[in-house]
Amino acid sequence: MTPLEALSALLLLAGAGFYLAGTVGLLRFPDVYARLHALTKADNLGLGLIALGLALQAENLAAGLKILLVWPLVLVASAAVSFAIARRAHELGIAPAGAASPVQPAGGVDQRGGP
Amino acid sequence: MTGLEGYLALFLLLNLLVALIRAARGPTPADRMLAALLFGTTGVGVLLLMAHARETVAMPLVDTALVLALLAAITGVAFARRAWHAAGRDDDPA
Amino acid sequence: MHARPDRSPLPRFSLSATLWRGGAFALIWWILAEGRADSWGIGAVTVALATTASLRLAPPGQGRVSFPGLLGFAAFFLVQSAWGGAQVAARAFRSRMDLAPALVDLPVTLPAGMARILLLNTLNLMPGTVSVELRGNRLCLHVLDHRLPVAEEVRQTEAHIARMLRVAA
Incomplete structure (x- = not known):
């Protein structure tokens, strides 16, 4: 095993570890907001590490960059979807578990569409 | 290669399965929406690993992963657009 | 091409924006084709179309990124x-x-x-x-x-x- 292959394997294993963390967080965290933290942060880092690990083994520079190109696209997707979910949860009146400080209803009346 | 990629792809697939079951059980509608996130990150991860694990077979799985990521990004943006709309202007909360 | 003042009405054509964006799309094509040279025929057409679409949909001159x-x-x-x-x-x-x-x-x-x-x-x-x-x-x-x-x-x-x-x- 060359040093590059070893580094690649290390990155892949670390990436899989973060995916596991995301799943564990999803199962253990108390509410939808906290579960969003698990999926948007741990899983995205996992994908980044796996993409990097695979790119190191690519045959040429362009093929490696192609694998890396996937990551920012998924980041955009995750960030946008996460905001949509959090906002929807808030609209549905789902209160965060154990929230220490209540949110100030900044700006007054909100225009929530009824269910 | 060592075949590590294949095992990791399987491992991620198991993660996806467990997470999807969790998301499907809710309890709130917002929890079920988490499934959309899972296909973006875990689904793409599985495809990338399989692309490498099965590189002898002529399957352009990296392209599949790329297209899935692109669609996820477009879907996500479309999904969030209504929410952004409020953020994009100086809105008066009347 | 004349220099345009900041925040002026949009210029009709910007050579520098066309070159920058065309270059960026060409780079993306090179990556997507995994560096293969035989795909540049379709690549050139695609890059030209993408650049045109980009210049139409997001005209240059609005807010430049540092x-x-x-x-x-x-x-x-x-x-x-x-x-x-x-x-x-x-x-x-x-x-x-x-x-x-x-x-x-x-x-x-x-x-x-x-x-x-x-x-x-x-x-x-x-x-x-x-x-x-x-x-x-x-x-x-x-x-x-x-x-x-x-x-x-x-x-x-x-x-x-x-x-x-x-x-x-």
């Missing part, structure tokens, strides 16, 4: 997202979960539009924060642990975005 600012933002983002992943992973695996979740409400100083949308989305990937709502100039965030310096992190993120998009923070 390149050093972009690099600074990218570096900041990479470090923070690694830290964010590690933080969540540590909390997920700990046998007694030590969470102090809260909704916090912070003022936003970035101007409305692109800069704010970028802020909302970046914060989703940064340590400990998920954007919940933006109303007026107040941003509502869900934080995993309110004992962490969330406001400071948001300020830093705002500063990086402001430098990159050349707007006031």
